[in-house]
Structure formats: C-alpha cells, structure tokens
Amino acid sequence: MDLLNNLSLGFATAFTVTNLLYAFGGAVLGTLIGVLPGLGPVATIAMLLPSIYALDATPALIMLAGIYYGAQYGGSTTAILINVPGESSSVVTAIDGYQMARKGRAGAALAAAGLGSFFAGCVGTIIIAAFAPPLTELAFQFGPAEYFSLMTLGLIGAVVLASGSLVKAIAMILLGLLLGQINTDVISGTPRYSFDIPELTDGIGFVTIAMGVFGFGEIIANLGRPAEHREVFTKHVSGLWPTKQDFADAFPAVLRGTSLGSILGVLPGGGALLASFAAYTVEKKTKGRPGEVPFGQGNIRGVAGPESANNAGAQTSFIPMLTLGIPPNAVMALMVGAMTIKGIQPGPQVMSSNPELFWGLIASMWIGNLMLVILNLPLIGIWIKLLTVPYKLLFPAILSFCCIGLYTLNNNNFDVYMATLFGIAGYVFYKLGCEPAPLLLGFILGPMMEENLRRALLLSRGDWATFLTRPLSAGLLVAAALLIVVVMLPSIQSKREEAFQED
Template sequence: MTDLLNNLALGFSVAFTTQNLIYAFIGCVLGTLIGVLPGLGPVATIAMLLPATYALPPVAALIMLAGIYYGAQYGGSTTAILVNLPGEASSVVTTLDGYQMARQGRAGPALAAAGIGSFFAGTVGTLVLAAFAIPLTELAFEFGPAEYFSLMVLGLIGAVVLASGSLLKAIAMIILGLLIGMVGTDINSGVARYTFEIPELIDGIGFIVIAMGLFGYGEIIHNLSQPAEQRQVFTAKLKGLFPSRRDFRLMTPAILRGTTLGAILGVLPGGGALLSSFAAYTIEKKTRLAPDEKPFGHGNIRGVAAPEAANNAGSQTSFIPLLTLGIPPNAVMALMVGAMTIHNIQPGPMVMSNNPDLFWGLIASMWIGNAILVILNLPLIGIWIKLLTVPYRWLFPAIVLFCAIGVYSTNNNTWDVWMVGLFGILGYVFIKLGCEPAPLLLGLILGPMMEENLRRALLLSRGDWSVFVTRPLSAGLLVAAVLLLIVVALPSIKKRREEAFAED
C-alpha cells in the first residue's frame, strides 16, 4: 500500500507540471470533439497526430493521446443521445435509451447521466489500473484463442437478450451482422470473399459506414416518410438539464454495476471495452424494473448510465495489457505502441521499472483528464441541447452532410458515401420491420474476431474441436452462454420480456 501511494505521488508530481496539464487538456478537448463529430474516431485522429508527437517529450505525447482516447468515449454519447448517431462503436447501446429520453424532452438528464457515469467509472478504472495492473495481467494471460471465442459467443447471445422485440428477429440480425463481417479478404488465405469483384469491398465494409447508415440515415428517411406535421423529432418540452433525485436513485446502482463489469472486461484484448457496454446493458435489462420505471428501449436512464460507465471503465483498464505486457488490446492501443516506439520506449513489463515517471505519470494524468472532461462536458449540456431546438428541416441536411464528410474523410473514398446511403435505406426497412440494428453491429464487430480466434484455436489443437470444452475457462463461458439462451427461451421469461418491450 505504501509503495502504491509513493508511486501515485510520483505520478501526480509528473502529471501536475504546466506542460503536461496543457497537453491533457488539449487531448480531452480533441477527444470530445472527435466523439461528437460522427465518422471521426480516435483511431483516425491519433494516427494523424502521431507524427506531431515526435517533437513532444514522451510523457506529454502519451498523456495527450490517452486524453483523445477517453475523451472520445465521452463525446460519442452526445450524438448518440441527441441525434441517434453513435459517435463511437461503444456508444451504439447508448442510442437505445438515450435517444428515446431526448425525444421525451429529457436530453439533459441523459447527457448528465452519461457524464457522471463516465467520470465515476473512469476514476475507478484508473484506480484499478494503478492497484491491480500486475494481477489482472496474469488473468488476461489465461485467455487463449479458445477462451476468446467462447467469450464472444457469450457476447453474441447477450446481444439476443439485448434486442427489443422478437427473439427470431434478433438472431436474424446477428447472423446478418456475422455475414457482413465476412465480406473482404480472408485473413488466413488472403482470398477475397463475397466481394463480387468490387475492389472497394476487398478491405470489407467499415463499421462507421454501417453505423451511420443504419442509425443516422435510416432514422432520417423514416422521419421524412412521415407527414410534415409529424416530422418534428422532439415534440416534448425540455424538462430540466440535470437528473432528478429519483433518476440518481435509479442510476447509482447501474453505474456501479457497469463500472465493475467494464473494469474487468476492459483488460481482455479484442474489444473488451466495447463488449462491456453491451454486457452492462444486458445485465440492466435482467434486473427488475422499479414501480413506474420506463421499460428499456423507451427512455430508461439506467440504459444510458450503465453502458457509458462500462465503456469508460473498460477504456481505462485496457491500458493494463499495454503497459504491463506490451500487448495492445485494440486499435487505439496499437497506435499507442507506435507512439512509445517513436520515443524509443519498449512497451511491456519493463516500462514500470525503466520508466516509472512515464508509467505513473500517465496513470495520474487519467484522473486529471477525467476531471477535465466533467468540467468541460457538464456545463456544455445546455449548449448541446440547443441543437434540439433547431427545426428538423435544417437539422436533417446538416446531419446528412456531417455524416457524408465524416465517412469520406476516413478513407477519402466516395464509395463509402454511397454505401452509407445504401445502409440508410436498409435501416429504414429495419425500422418498418421492427428489427433492432444493435445486434447486427455487434455481430459485424465480433464476427471477424470470432473467426480468427476459432481458426487459431483449431490450429493450435490440430483440428480438435474438444479444445473449447476441455479448457475450464472456455467451457465455463460456453456453459454461461447456453444457460443464458435457456433462460431467455423459458416461456415465463419470454412473456415478461414481451410485456417489457410492448409499445406504448
């Protein structure tokens, strides 16, 4: 304990220098803007800024890049809540209840719940990073390809529980997501699959293209299909900027659950922070609704607070495998490895002993960064809500334009803009059919990772499929997946689920 306090004191002495505070602030502001602007993700921004960090001291460079990463987690919830556009992959779940709250005039409490949940989870995640980095890394070591495959199976079955409406439709959406995820070049053989000899499909269909099409353009087409007098998205009056006492009573346990889940799953390489937001939402839907509490999918504040807490806690603890093992758990962390390499720092177990000022300075800067984000974001709630007073005839062309610019800027390719339009039409069809697009997105993201880990596990076991049930951790995850499927299929649960999702 004394060692931990001494290390944190060293970290704060490094992070509290004027230079590092300025770069933490720049990173947080940039991250928030990136999260708010649809299409520009932290991966693209960090990749663009990487050469610029060459002139900075190593600690300042990493503090700024880390600020961009967790700032984007905050900002991603803003567009998800206000205009049903997930700015980040992990904000997909936030659209389910956050957007409904905004439509009911409760955008203020939704944004505040996301901000407060994110701050608390970010703080706890950083504490976990400081205290449990080494033991949690040993746990991550236990996860081989078989365990990752089983974890992702559990994640997909969780998505069935997550979806509103028919179970059959939810399963169909997941399968469609898995199929779309297979488009592109096979990672093992290098053969192009399902590309129909279209060169633009060789790299697959990007997440941003599909998310913007299904959520953003799909909603716009649906609105424009309504008579002019019904087109106004936000008909209710705004009811205050901050959550009420009752809201706090409901969201506090949800934030605690989301934080715990995010902190654990964030350690796992391969989208732990993303999985945790879906898992947190699934758990909330499994907990009993309080009297007069809105059903999930109809503007429940817990459906905003829990996933936002989970993805922020996960984004903090995803630094654990990077700093202690040198293994980047996601694309952003892979770029952080690049930033460390530029500064002649070898990521891995030696960082803690060879560069203690960098290791503990980065951890301390995360606390400061989370405080900066809350100070920045909570006063901005009123400004963001002003967006909702803009007439829809002006708002929808702006959304269409920003989406098109955002998508085009990722690959400088007009093909992506056409694809967003195509998926927008598909999104409209899904709305008409009553299909939820969130499971499709999870299938799309997890599909390629599942395939890769399945092949790797079978390669290591020389084609022996029993590897998934002979390894205890893998078998445990598969058993949990089967139990979850049985529970969802039980007639009593099915009936209660249908009642919960009944349209108002």
C-alpha cells in the first residue's frame, strides 16, 4: 500500500506542466546527442550542470535523467544505420543491427531497438520503485575481488561474440586490454605507455576507438570495393515495421535482456555495458527457431536483447545513486553533483527528506520512456530516408559529423588523428576477418579490472588466494573456467564454426 501511495505522490509531482516540459526536453536532447556521433550523455550533462542553478531540484534532475536514458535510445540509431556506436553499450547492437540495415531491414531493427528499450525502461523503473533496498544489498556484496572475477567472466564470455577463429577473438581482447593500459597509473599517478605525448596521459577515449574501428574502418572498406559493389541501401529498403515473426523472435530476447540488465545495472563500473554484452552472449547460446538468420548476419534477437539490457541497466543504475548516494557510473556521478549543487545530500535520507524529488524522479522515468517511444517510432521513416542518399554523398557527411564530434570531445585535433589511425586498423581487422567488438570490451574493462585487482591485493596484503576464498568471487571464476572448457570442446567448436559460416 505504501508503494501505491508513494507512486501516486510521484505521478502527482511528475505531471505538473513544468516537470513534463523538462522531461520532454531531456528526452529530446538525449535522443539528439545519442544520434550525433561523438557526443554523449556525460559531456552533455557536464556542460549543462551550470544551467541547473536557476532551476528547482526536481525539474533539474528530471531533465538530466531524461538526457541519460534518451541517449540510450539515440545511440542505437547510428549503430544500426551507419555502424558507428555512439555509446559503449551500443557496440553490440551494431553487430547485427548494421547487417539488418544492409539487408534493407533498418526499420525493423530500429523499431525492435525502440520497443525493446521502452519495455526494459518501464520494467527497470518498476524495479527501482519496488526492489531498490534488496538490489542495493546485492551490490554491497561485491568488493574488488568480486568485480575482478565478474569482469574476467565478462571477457571470457566475449570470446563467443567474435565470428571465426577463437585465437583471433582472444588476440582482439588482449589488444584491447593492452590499449587500456595507456593512461596514468591509478596508484602512483605516473603516466605509462604515453611516449611523452600529453594527450595520452589520460588514456585513449572510447569514442575515438569506436568511431575509428567501426565508422572510419567501415567507410574505408566500402571505398575499397568496386563502385558497383559499394554499400548502397536504397535499392532494397523494405518495410519500416517488424513482421509478426520478428515480434515472435524478439520478445523472448527482450525479456531475457531486461532481466540481465536490471540485475547488472546496479553494479558500479560497467554494469549496463556488461549487461549488453552478456545479453548478446545469452542470445547466441539460446536455441533459435529453424531457419533463423545467423548471428552476425542480421539476427533481430542480436538487436532486441542487448538494447533491452542496456536500457534496463541504465534505469537500475539509479538505485545505488538514489538509495546510497554511491554513483555506479560517470553519469550518476554527475547526478550526485547536481543534487549537491541543489543542497541535497545524496543517500538513504533522500527518500524520507525529499519524497517529492525521489518519487517524482521515478515517475518521470515512466513518462520519459513513453515520450521517447512516441518520439522515436515516427522518426524511423526519417532515419530510413538517410539511407536513400547516394553513398558518394553519405560517407563525406558521416566523416564530417564524426570529425566534429571527435574534435568537440577535448577541443583538440589529436582525437581526430587517433580515430583516423584506428580507422586504418579497423580496415586491417576487416581484411583479416577479426571482429572489433571484443577489442572494445577489453579496452573498457581492462583499466577497471586492473584497478580492482590491485585493490583486492592491497586489501589482502598480496594474498592471491583472496579471489578463491571469497565465495562469490570463487563462483564467478569457476564459471569463467567452465566457459573456457565448454568453448574448447570439439563439438562446440564445430557448431560455432558452422553458425558463423558465410552464406
């Protein structure tokens, strides 16, 4: 009964004209920054923080939250249409989403992503309202040792993401881990592997690598083909809406992705990112119907599952921030900063001392998700029109937007040069038949793994047994070891090769 009373208070707060306008403004702005390559919710919210001084706390946080989950919707659009994942969680969406676009099914892919995101966002919001305290307790069970073991499991699971050779998949993960080491040492504060280049002391940006390997690499690969074989979508763009069979295939994937995202989104670090990779792995392991399109060649489950997972994860990442004042990712850290600016102490007391803010923010997420799906579904036709532009005009526009986005990251040409370098690397990977997704997962998780490894060893005074004596950590490592054994079995290897065989 208390939950219903609290939600009625939340909706009464969220349905005021001011809060509705700010929720809509945040959703629209979030979609735009998700669609534009290079811009992301972190940079946008950071730039908008000074503007909230003039606002009340509730509309300010409603707007910032709308930007965050709106960007999750928009990020899938560029991943599907032009193979440029604007957000780290959209990397997996690009694998099958872009292949669907190449086959003239961009509308179905965008609709599956939008509807899956809406469902997951609504479920994630219900979970925040109903299960915040127990899920927070789950997050408390994770120390440095558990995080290291979880990320190890995530990296080993990523091997099944890559088509072709297991050796190539492992090599890409290792390359990603090595690239992630180019930064400043977290404990000593000493720059490493930066070759005295000042721009490398903070590490290589995710957007730089993603745009280079996926976006620029794809453009170079297209231009490397004869003109008559270049990627032209105009000739075979089919329906703008998924078929009944698409809905039947996608719905179970949405349910599985939502469940995974809701749980993993609570975890600090890369919860929503891990959720999207985990959802893709689960979908590939789940038996599909006979005659289904293989993964990596435009399977709609490969879009619906990860998109649902990253949106559910984006919603549940509010739980530790709202209930404990602990930000699980960079965006939530900025939200904590916004609360502090407005004189609100983040933590358990927010629910009792500012109930209108707490429940109003939760109710606004339902409204914001509904606004996003109403806003995004009619836009599918407009996005599809982009694909009717001749490729000789489309690729310079993509390059221009990417370069503008890269430059605005740090107002420095260096990021553009680095993306060009990774574009050449992406073309080499394409020629060698190497999937870049595991490289990006290794790059993102590498620094977090190292930090948690060193913290765990510091806390245990250098005792490596801490990873095996802590039950949750040991369980995750055992699961990782079993996954290695299963993937190496000859019968599994032959099935895997058969699944990835080109038509």
